[in-house]
Amino acid sequence: AQRVTQPEKLLSVFKGAPVELKCNYSYSGSPELFWYVQYSRQRLQLLLRHISRESIKGFTADLNKGETSFHLKKPFAQEEDSAMYYCALNGSGNTGKLIFGQGTTLQVKP
Amino acid sequence: NAGVTQTPKFQVLKTGQSMTLQCAQDMNHEYMSWYRQDPGMGLRLIHYSVGAGITDQGEVPNGYNVSRSTTEDFPLRLLSAAPSQTSVYFCASKIQGASYGYTFGSGTRLTVV
Numbered sequence: 001a002q003r004v005t006q007p008e009k010l011l012s013v014f015k016g017a018p019v020e021l022k023c024n025y026s027y028s029g030s031p032e033l034f035w036y037v038q039y040s041r042q043r044l045q046l047l048l049r050h051i052s053r054e055s056i057k058g059f060t061a062d063l064n065k066g067e068t069s070f071h072l073k074k075p076f077a078q079e080e081d082s083a084m085y086y087c088a089l090n091g092s093g094n095t096g097k098l099i100f101g102q103g104t105t106l107q108v109k110p
Numbered sequence: 111n112a113g114v115t116q117t118p119k120f121q122v123l124k125t126g127q128s129m130t131l132q133c134a135q136d137m138n139h140e141y142m143s144w145y146r147q148d149p150g151m152g153l154r155l156i157h158y159s160v161g162a163g164i165t166d167q168g169e170v171p172n173g174y175n176v177s178r179s180t181t182e183d184f185p186l187r188l189l190s191a192a193p194s195q196t197s198v199y200f201c202a203s204k205i206q207g208a209s210y211g212y213t214f215g216s217g218t219r220l221t222v223v
Contacts, residue, residue: 049209096160096204100153100154
């Protein structure tokens with residue numbers, strides 16, 4: 001079964017501190033993993049796809065198949081990074097079925 | 111492109127009423143999905159579709175129906191609203207291919223009293 005776990009409901013850091021939002025997944029095949037961000041009362045926006053290995057707004061995420069993790073990192077948090085972050089898994093086989101974690105609220109304090 | 115458009119933005123229903131949440135996309139995306147967002151539960155998949163005429167159930171399909179008669183539209187029907195269906199509903203679409211992400215609509219905030 002596909003499952004995504006984000007163990008932290010809330011992560012609070014000070015501006016300029018490093019950030020790591022944790023994501024673990026359960027899937028027997030080759031997963032496609034994503035990070036989405038939702039700013040206050042707005043629609044979800046795609047932040048990162050693991051396949052593209054890109055850095056968006058200073059965030060990066062590396063897929064670790066051994067640890068079944070896809071943690072989101074940023075070396076220096078900014079106040080505008082405060083938002084809800086969701087990790088999501090699309091299993092292989094092109095089903096279109098995207099499963100989300102419970103989400104982590106990132107609060108960056110001045 | 112307007113992207114993914116959801117209507118209405120807000121709705122209050124009485125228990126037992128039925129209604130349809132509308133979702134339309136103008137990007138010619140094959141895949142469309144409906145999610146509900148509840149505090150502490152994240153986003154849960156209700157129904158999804160990989161093309162016109164093809165739909166399937168997600169994690170929480172009970173109490174909801176969908177149909178996909180065209181590529182553009184994917185309406186979600188609440189058959190007999192219950193307070194447990196109070197939530198924010200998001201529609202999303204994407205092109206075919208597992209590595210592509212979904213584009214989301216702005217959501218419908220539904221309250222069932």
